[in-house]
Amino acid sequence: MPQTSILVTHAPAPQSVQVCDLPHKVYEIERNTGPYSSSGLATAGFRTAKYLSEEWYQNSYTRYHQAFADRDHAERTRHESKQLAAETEALSQRTQQDSTKKVGERLQDIHFWKSELQREIEDFITETDLLIGQKLRLERALDATEVPFSIATDNLQCRERRQPPDLVRDIVEIELLKEAELIRNIQELLKRTIMQAINQIRLNREHKEICEMDWSDKVETYNIDEMCARYTNQSTNIRFHPHSSTFEESASTPETWAKYSHDNIYRAEREKMASINLRLLIDNILNDTAEDLRLQCDAVNSAFAKRCEEMEDAKYKLEHHLHKTLREISDQENSIASLKQAIKDKEAPLRVAQERLYQRAQRPNVDLCKDAAQFRLMSEIEELNMSIKALKQKVLESEQALRNLEDSRMTLEKEIAVKANSLFIDRQKCLAHRSRYPTILKLAGYQ
Structure with a gap:
């Protein structure tokens, strides 16, 4: 069978942790088929596929090195975790304080x-x-x-x-x-x-x-x-709200x-x-x-x-004229009475003169003479008639004047009554009513 070579290497340790450097070895694991194998007939029951001693040492060395590397990595991870926890704690506190x-x-x-x-x-x-x-x-x-x-x-x-x-x-x-x-x-x-x-x-x-x-x-x-x-972190009424960090669409800006x-x-x-x-x-x-x-x-x-002063003055003047008119009416009535008495007084002389002329008209014959006495009697009668006529005319004039005075009296009395009515209206009605005129405070809305 072909020989198989196994290369065992180890990754270098991180620089932050001091570790021992082990030598790199290359071992050739051969099957018991070589010239030095123990596969013989005498050892037929023990000729199984076993590791070599070098392989055992190498395996132990590998386990030691792996344990050392794992401890080193764990220690490094623990150190980094502690440091990260401290940093995150400080960051969390700073963030929370901010x-x-x-x-x-x-x-x-x-x-x-x-x-x-x-x-x-x-x-x-x-x-x-x-x-x-x-x-x-x-x-x-x-x-x-x-x-x-x-x-x-x-x-x-x-x-x-x-x-x-x-x-x-x-x-x-x-x-x-x-x-x-x-x-x-x-x-x-x-x-x-x-x-x-x-x-x-x-x-x-x-x-x-x-x-x-x-x-x-x-x-x-x-x-x-x-x-x-x-x-605070010790508050008991705080809960997780995963979606609370999203902004609402209707949210306003500080500005x-x-x-x-x-x-x-x-x-x-x-x-x-x-x-x-x-x-x-x-x-x-x-x-x-x-x-x-x-x-x-x-x-x-x-x-x-x-x-009111003007009407009072006018009323006073009218009353003054009325007083004079009444006095004049009285005088005029007395004058008319005197004129009538004068006319009446002329009747006797006229009767005497006319009686004389009448009697003298009875004179007989040539004694019916137009003597001076006759002319004087005739002139006397004429004068008496003229006087009576003049007196009667004056009576008529006086009576007309009296009627005018009466009309004037009535007019004056009416005018005085009109003025009195006007004064009553202005003084007793209007001015008395105007005494109820509001004060300036009431007109200004204070009362």
């Missing part, structure tokens, strides 16, 4: 935005309450304008009951119309401002709700991260996260400034309208006082 630090920094960021949102919400609550107070002032001021408007319209209606010629478009009526128009314009302005305040309150509440939702998310996130920051809260606060600040400006505008509107109404009220009252 993660805890990052979570802590994140908690500070969350706390900052949470505090900003909470401050903004509190400011919104305060600002909205102040704006609601201003809206309440507007509503009270709007209700307060109903009294001045009713007073102005009532004054105008009362003054419509004046009698001619006092039914004139005087300064009082002009001022009352201006007052009514001013009140209507103020009411429209207050209504528009109330609607603006209502819209601003709605916007304030909407932005407050947005900030509250963001704040609520921040609180929940803060609680979660705070709980995560308290986790978009901060920008979201920043934009919410920016819009909230903008609406808050709009609310503050609206409150200042409402305050100015209420003060200006209250002042305008009081100034117009004073103008109307001044016009009433001036008009």
Whole structure:
């Protein structure tokens, strides 16, 4: 049979571990068929395929070397494992500390935005309450304008009951119309401002709700991260979550996260400034309208006082003329009576003169003479007739003058009654009603 050669080699030991270098040997294992084999007839029962002594030593040497190599590799692996365990432990601790630090920094960021949102919400609550107070002032001021408007319209209606010629478009009526128009314009302005305040309150509440939702998310996130920051290796409520390291598709970035809260606060600040400006505008509107109404009220009252003085003066003058007219009527009646008595007094002389002429007309014949006595009697009768005629004419004139005086008296009395009625309306009705005019505080919405 052909001889088989077996080459036994050993891999060199790693440089990190000092090992003994064994010589490399080559052994030829031959079958017991060579010239030195023991296969003979005498040893036929013992001529089996056995290893040689050299092979036995070589096998033992191989086992020793393999055991040494395995121990060396195990020692090296153990040393590397210990070193790797220490390194991974240190790395794990550093990583966990860094993660805890990052979570802590994140908690500070969350706390900052949470505090900003909470401050903004509190400011919104305060600002909205102040704006609601201003809206309440507007509503009270709007209700307060109903009294001045009713007073102005009532004054105008009362003054419509004046009698001619006092039914004139005087300064009082002009001022009352201006007052009514001013009140209507103020009411429209207050209504528009109330609607603006209502819209601003709605916007304030909407932005407050947005900030509250963001704040609520921040609180929940803060609680979660705070709980995560308290986790340690000794915590008992920790579990494995293999798929927790994957990012959610809807997850935000730190930039978009901060920008979201920043934009919410920016819009909230903008609406808050709009609310503050609206409150200042409402305050100015209420003060200006209250002042305008009081100034117009004073103008109307001044016009009433001036008009009452004019009517009082006119009434006094009319009464003065009435007094003189009544006295003149009395004198005129006495004069007429005197004239009639004078006419009556002329009747006797006229009868005497006519009787004389009648008797002298009875003279006989030539004694019926146109003597001086005859002419004088005739002239006397003519003079008496002329006097009676003149007196009668004067009586007629006096009676006409008396009738004129009576008409004038009636006119004066009517005028005085008209003035008294006008004064009653302006003083007793209008001015008395205007005493209920609201105060400037009530018109400004404070009461």
